[in-house]
Amino acid sequence: KQEVTQIPAALSVPEGENLVLNCSFTDSAIYNLQWFRQDPGKGLTSLLLIQSSQREQTSGRLNASLDKSSGRSTLYIAASQPGDSATYLCAVMQADPKSTFGDGTTLTVKP
Amino acid sequence: DAGVIQSPRHEVTEMGQEVTLRCKPISGHNSLFWYRQTMMRGLELLIYFNNNVPIDDSGMPEDRFSAKMPNASFSTLKIQPSEPRDSAVYFCASSANRGSTMGYTFGSGTRLTVV
Numbered sequence: 001k002q003e004v005t006q007i008p009a010a011l012s013v014p015e016g017e018n019l020v021l022n023c024s025f026t027d028s029a030i031y032n033l034q035w036f037r038q039d040p041g042k043g044l045t046s047l048l049l050i051q052s053s054q055r056e057q058t059s060g061r062l063n064a065s066l067d068k069s070s071g072r073s074t075l076y077i078a079a080s081q082p083g084d085s086a087t088y089l090c091a092v093m094q095a096d097p098k099s100t101f102g103d104g105t106t107l108t109v110k111p
Numbered sequence: 112d113a114g115v116i117q118s119p120r121h122e123v124t125e126m127g128q129e130v131t132l133r134c135k136p137i138s139g140h141n142s143l144f145w146y147r148q149t150m151m152r153g154l155e156l157l158i159y160f161n162n163n164v165p166i167d168d169s170g171m172p173e174d175r176f177s178a179k180m181p182n183a184s185f186s187t188l189k190i191q192p193s194e195p196r197d198s199a200v201y202f203c204a205s206s207a208n209r210g211s212t213m214g215y216t217f218g219s220g221t222r223l224t225v226v
Binding site (some may be wrong): 034036042096 | 142144153154156159161166167202204206208213214215216217218219220222
């Protein structure tokens with residue numbers, strides 16, 4: 001059974017800092033990995049999707065990497081802003097369309 | 112496309128009442144998922160459909176919960192009778208079966224409070 005872990009559970013940084021969020025998974029036989037953002041009281045917004053054949057994806061200040069062999073993905077946020085404050089979840093999809101979600105990292109960017 | 116549409120956004124009901132949550136997936140997406148999110152248990156998959164057929168309902172808590180997908184553009188999640196422990200945010204998500212390029216799109220959720 002796939003298990004997805006996100007450490008740390010919470011992170012607080014000053015504005016402008018570059019930061020990395022971590023996601024690890026136990027079964028490397030994955031189709032893709034998707035990073036989501038969730039604001040308080042809101043739904044999940046997709047940020048980036050990395051296919052199993054890819055190593056990374058970039059969107060603006062966000063860069064996500066995938067290392068299947070080690071069962072790890074990272075989400076890099078450059079020049080963090082207070083508006084980046086949210087919970088970030090990773091989801092790993094395997095052969096069927098079900099995804100396994102991590103519990104998320106709650107990020108606070110202080111002005 | 113308007114995205115995944117869920118209704119209602121908020122629902123407050125008394126214990127024992129029937130609750131029906133609704134979802135309209137993105138047109139062309141052939142997989143639909145119902146999730147429940149609580150502080151204690153995080154995001155839990157309740158059931159998912161592929162081409163309107165329930166594939167895995169192992170996450171449905173008990174017989175009080177039922178889900179249907181009568182056509183490709185509509186699904187319901189019903190709780191009867193509702194209990195206070197059912198209070199949570201219920202999300203619907205859809206995806207298109209395109210192999211490794213498929214990803215999830217979530218609705219805004221229904222916040223259910225059972226008093």
